[in-house]
Amino acid sequence: MLALVFVSDMESEMETHVVLLSSPGLGHLTPVLELAKRLATLSNSKVTIFVVPSLSAAESLVIQSFMSLNLCRIILLPPPDISHLVHADAAVVTRIAVIMREIKPAFSSAVSALSVPPTLFIVDLFGYESMDFADQFKIPKFVYIPSHAGFLALTLYLPVLDEVVKGEYVDEKDALFIPGCRPLQLEDVVDPMLCRSDQQYLEYLNMGIKIPMADGILLNTWEELEPATLAALRNDKLWGGISKAPIYPVGPTVTTPNRPIDSNKSEMFLWLDKQPSESVLYISFGSGGILTKEQMRELALGLQLSQQRFIWVVRTPVVAKSCDGSFFTVGNDCNDERLASYLPEGFLDWSNNMGLIISDWAPQVEILRHQSVGGFLSHCGWNSTLESITHGVPLIAWPLYAEQRMNATLLVEELKIAVRSKTLPSKEIVGREEIKLMVKRLMVDEEGHTMRARVKQLKLSGEKAWNHNGSSFKALAQLMR
Incomplete structure (x- = not known):
């Protein structure tokens, strides 16, 4: 599934409008839907969610359940055919990144057709290439990272590591240094960093380059859960030259059941x-x-x-x-x-x-x-x-x-x-x-x-x-x- 978020100005008589675009996979779609709930209920925003259906039956169930709440509008976009662009055995990160690129024309047309134009962009971590739509609409652009502050720190620092580390990361002798954070043990590196010649590494590296260009970064964590890492990310002496985007911890955003636990018991x-x-x-x-x-x-x-x-x-x-x-x-x-x-x-x-x-x-x-x-x-x-x-x-x-x-x-x-x-x-x-x-x-x-x-x-x-x-x-x- 795909999903992306826009929010309009809260000025005078203009209607606040949030539009969501999340990358494929239930693990990405769910936090975006929950963020949409927060925006719709706490800010009284109108919310539209663009979705590209995948093959997952579980995702379909989640979407149907979400639609029953009548909080947001969901628009289905035609899924792109990427069979000619990636190998059948391509890594999940590669496949998602290619899908997000290929969906841009259909998504642009759908956004342009909205009766209420967007006034703020929020894309999930794989939707970074769609941030250029924000420049087209002359609105601020934000990225939602549905993960923790430590993962964000690694993502933002990867372009530096790419220059410093010459061979494979897993072949280094010592843990990887990230400013102000716990050293990253080599066995804990994310999958795209396991092989630098794989396309998924280049996709992840590009993510680390483009995400800092946003006007702000949302995280699915909260201040009290990761105080030290969040403090490090906001330290201009450590991170000012890498990313100046403000960080907004807006978690925990987790699935909330639509029915009481004692109803229709299985x-x-x-x-x-x-x-x-x-x-x-x-x-x-x-x-x-x-x-x-x-x-x-x-x-x-x-x-x-x-x-x-x-x-x-x-x-x-x-x-x-x-x-x-x-x-x-x-x-x-x-x-x-x-x-x-x-x-x-x-x-x-x-x-x-x-x-x-x-x-x-x-x-x-x-x-x-x-x-x-x-x-x-x-x-x-x-x-x-x-x-x-x-x-x-x-x-x-x-x-x-x-x-x-x-x-x-x-x-x-x-x-x-x-x-x-x-x-x-x-x-x-x-x-x-x-x-x-x-x-x-x-x-x-x-x-x-x-x-x-x-x-x-x-x-x-x-x-x-x-x-x-x-x-x-x-x-x-x-x-x-």
Whole structure:
């Protein structure tokens, strides 16, 4: 899906108008939709969202649910054919960047046809090339980064690293220096930095060059979550020559369910109601993450060894080790019998008493806010991370691709609300014994209770950020002014 945001002046009789364009993928679309909600409700803006449909059934469900709120207008744009521009095996970052370039003519025509012209541009991180429309309309241009301040710092500093580091980043002897921030460990670099000759690296580098040209940068974080990194980014002595764009932390913006948790209860929620408080481990690898068959079996056996209750969103495994293989198609291959064939013999019989297996997709926010859920084994996508924090649920960090390794390190080492395996799941198979130990550390041991208390404090911090005098509320108000 694609989406971009415009806001009009709040002068005299002119109507405030917000238009959104997000890059493809549920992980990008969701935070843009939630930002649109904030703009529509807190600033009384008219909101229009331009969307390019993808192959994802889950995205279609999200859009339909969002449209039912009648807060914003959604306009579908014809998806561009990029088959002649990228190889079938091209990285997700490359494919998204090309889609965003190819959609520009259709998007420009659609924006020009609006009855109420835009007066402020907000593009998501992959929409940076569309910022030139703002110059055409003579309006300010903003970029929305649906991630944390550490990721923004790396993105903005990449053009400097590109000059300083001569070989591959992963071959460096020491961690990468970023002004005022924790050194970036080489194993945590984002996927586009793994190979400098790949097109996705050039796309990411271009992003780091163009984003500072915006009149402001919005972040899906809040002041109290990352005070040191945000302070560093605003330090002119450290960053003045790299980016002078003001930074607006407007998070946490996370999915909010449209219905009460006790209405139209499914079998899953009826089962959850019967479980002890904070006793269930929720397992999901996001809108695009998938496991190999071998890793799926080890995870199942590790759960069985731990003897802990669980809800596991299971997806058809991959033959090769590709972590993001369902990025554009999540929710389309649901087949309970086929999925069951990949699990160890006897696991389903055991799980009948200890857990539930859900195919492809589950109502994640509704699950995380249930009182019986006490842990989240997650791929550490930023949307899922914020959903876990804002519902007071600690994590087992299982990063797979994109910037998820950075996120996992933030959760484990800085926020101290997660445990993780000794080896990266994206590189090696995590064995059943280690999985058992991680599950018990989180769900049973004192360490897990300590993390649970800490994440509940972060939950309160996020709620306060959106109070009338909260930091994110003030940031959005400043942006609108």
